[in-house]
Amino acid sequence: MATVGIIANPAAGKDIRRLVAHGRFVPNEEKVNILRRIFAGLDAAGVEQVVMMPDASMLGRVAMDGADLDVQVEFLDMTIHNDEDDSSRASQRMADMGVGCLITLGGDGTNRAVAKGSRDVPLVPVSTGTNNVFPTMVEGTIAGLAAGVVARNLVDLEKATTAHNRLEVHVDGSLRDIALVDVAISRERFVGSRAIWDIGTVYEVFLTRPEPASIGLSAIGAHLRPPDMKDGNGIYARLGPGETTVMAAVAPGKVTTVGIERWHSLSIGEPVEIELRPCTVALDGERSFPLLPHQTAQVSLSGDGPRVVSIEAALREASLNGVFKITDSADGIRERNI
Numbered sequence: 133m134a135t136v137g138i139i140a141n142p143a144a145g146k147d148i149r150r151l152v153a154h155g156r157f158v159p160n161e162e163k164v165n166i167l168r169r170i171f172a173g174l175d176a177a178g179v180e181q182v183v184m185m186p187d188a189s190m191l192g193r194v195a196m197d198g199a200d201l202d203v204q205v206e207f208l209d210m211t212i213h214n215d216e217d218d219s220s221r222a223s224q225r226m227a228d229m230g231v232g233c234l235i236t237l238g239g240d241g242t243n244r245a246v247a248k249g250s251r252d253v254p255l256v257p258v259s260t261g262t263n264n265v266f267p268t269m270v271e272g273t274i275a276g277l278a279a280g281v282v283a284r285n286l287v288d289l290e291k292a293t294t295a296h297n298r299l300e301v302h303v304d305g306s307l308r309d310i311a312l313v314d315v316a317i318s319r320e321r322f323v324g325s326r327a328i329w330d331i332g333t334v335y336e337v338f339l340t341r342p343e344p345a346s347i348g349l350s351a352i353g354a355h356l357r358p359p360d361m362k363d364g365n366g367i368y369a370r371l372g373p374g375e376t377t378v379m380a381a382v383a384p385g386k387v388t389t390v391g392i393e394r395w396h397s398l399s400i401g402e403p404v405e406i407e408l409r410p411c412t413v414a415l416d417g418e419r420s421f422p423l424l425p426h427q428t429a430q431v432s433l434s435g436d437g438p439r440v441v442s443i444e445a446a447l448r449e450a451s452l453n454g455v456f457k458i459t460d461s462a463d464g465i466r467e468r469n470i
Contacts (some may be wrong), residue, residue, distance in 0.1 A: 134284045135181040137175055137226035138251070139219050139246055140167060141260070142189035160189050162186045163237055166258065166272040167195035170235060173276020175201040183231060185222035186212055188409045191237075216245040218446040224249030232283030233441065235275060239264045240416035244312050245344050247298070247438040254282050254293050256441045264294075265313045265346045266416075270443055274280055278446040286455050289439070297366065297400065299402055300414060300436035302430045303423070307323035312438075314349040315431050316414040317406055326418040331371075331382045331390060335408050338398060338431045339367040346398035348417060356395050366433045378461035403430040 140220035173255055182205045184192040196205050208225055212218050219238075223246040226234060235256045236246050243257050243266045256279045257267030281287050298356060301310040315338040316328055328334065334349070353367035355378035372393035381387045398404070406429040412419045413429070425430055450456065 133181045134178065134280070135183060135229065135231045136179050136279050136283045137183045137185075137229075137231040137234040137239075138167070138170070138224070138237050139185045139222050139226075139234065139242070140187065140191045141179065141236075141242040142187050142191055143214075160191060160253045163191050163260055164195045166237060166260070167191060168199065169272030170258075170276040170279075171195065171199060171201055171205070171406060173273040173278075174280045175203045177277050177280020177284065179203050179280045183207070183226055183229060184209060185218065186210065187210060187218075188214055195385050213404045216241065219245035220249045222249070223253075224248075224251075227251045227253050228435045230269075232285070233279040235279050236267065237331065238267065240313050241418050243267055244310065244416045245252075246437075247312060248310060250438055252439060254289065254439050256282075256443070265343050265348060265350050266440075268443070274447070277450075278441055278443045281450040282441055282446055286453065287446050287449040291449050293439045293441050295435070295439050296437035297364065298434050299338050299340055299358065300432050300434050301415070302403075302432070303427055305428070308309075308391070308429075309417040309420060310434075311338075312340065313416050314414075316349055316417075317331075317408055318412045318414055318419055319408070319420065320412050321358050321410045321422060322417045323412060323421065328414045328419065331381050332389060334371055335411065336368070336370045336406075338368075338404065338433075340433065340437070342367055347384060347408060349382070351382065352378055352390050352392075353395075355380060356392065357397065363397075364400060364435070367395060368398045368404055369395035398433050400433050400435050405430055 136425040163384050182203055186207045197236055215419050227250050234253045236243050237260050256275050258275050259267035259269050299315045301308045317335045318333050319335055320333050331431050337349050339353040343350040344354035370393040372391040373391050377389050379389050409425045412422045
């Protein structure tokens with residue numbers, strides 16, 4: 133049975149950046165509309181079952197209200213705590229169930245949480261947050277179609293997906309957490325409102341990839357080194373007065389100059405010590421935990437990130453394979469290849 137998992141974060145697109153910058157507010161009504169379009173795409177692609185993470189806002193149940201679809205939707209039987217661990221536990225459950233693809237609605241933080249449990253399940257990340265680099269803005273119907281052809285093995289995964297790196301933070305010799313886009317070391321002592329919005333508090337950054345067309349810390353790295361996803365390297369940068377200054381869109385509606393004290397490319401497996409104390413460690417744009425004076429910490433780039441569906445590549449491959457063609461048989465019966 134072709135099954136797709138969906139994890140929709142009702143909190144995405146609602147953090148402090150709506151107050152201190154011009155971040156886009158994404159109401160739950162819009163997320164419900166996106167889910168309805170995703171369901172339509174999955175149904176058209178012949179997906180038989182959808183497994184969803186439950187949430188306090190009941191996004192999935194509202195989206196299914198009145199829907200006339202053949203795809204069956206069920207919800208995981210799990211306790212929701214309204215934190216990022218919900219997404220990690222849900223993605224692990226879905227991976228254990230053998231879903232063929234996993235769709236996320238959220239930002240970089242949502243996808244980071246999902247990637248901690250999804251293992252090798254291909255992801256279709258649909259952006260509904262702010263400062264996003266990992267998920268993309270994509271029409272829900274198209275996202276559903278792409279996830280459907282992947283889940284049904286109608287396309288070659290090597291052609292339709294891309295393997296991504298991740299950043300790993302080790303504290304006192306043990307893996308503490310991961311990031312998909314950036315790790316920032318903040319001079320702030322406390323997690324507080326979590327979101328990184330004041331670039332003046334950032335001491336150093338680690339990036340999985342430079343993204344010149346993004347908003348956030350990855351835009352800084354893109355202006356230090358020409359972006360080349362094929363080299364597999366990340367970027368380390370110490371912010372402050374130096375020989376290099378770049379201009380970057382660090383938050384919605386905020387373009388500023390950023391001084392770079394020093395920087396270098398970051399190779400897979402290369403550990404870099406975090407020396408600043410006291411500090412907090414921000415993962416994919418949100419402060420996550422403090423580092424105490426007696427703790428040791430390192431950041432390194434790893435090749436163990438999630439496999440992500442390229443929407444365009446998946447649908448191009450499906451089209452070339454004739455997946456979407458409808459043919460008339462000799463007895464006049466219309467047959468769908470999908």
